[in-house]
Amino acid sequence: MRKPELAAAIADQTGLTRDKASEVITAFTDQVSAAAARGEDVTLIGFGTFNIRSREARDGRNPQTGASIRIPASKTVASRPARDLRIKSAD
Known part of the structure; x- marks a missing residue:
């Protein structure tokens, strides 16, 4: 499942628009990334x-040359x- 498909499934389940569901997914991934950058x-x-x-x-x-x-x-x-x-x- 890719992001557009996930957004569509969330939109269907919650009554949100697909665009709003996509924004929610983006906000989630941004927050996980920010927490990871802080080491949390x-x-x-x-x-x-x-x-x-x-x-x-x-x-x-190196797979092309075999060099270490x-x-x-x-x-x-x-x-x-x-x-x-x-x-x-x-x-």
């Missing part, structure tokens, strides 16, 4: 958690779904 976690009970994870510096290889390169340390946003949201396997 965002937890939505029943949905999941967005948090910052640090990646250590590591050695890698140093990949610097970085930070990234990770998400973890709530237990109720996880898909259970059919095993």
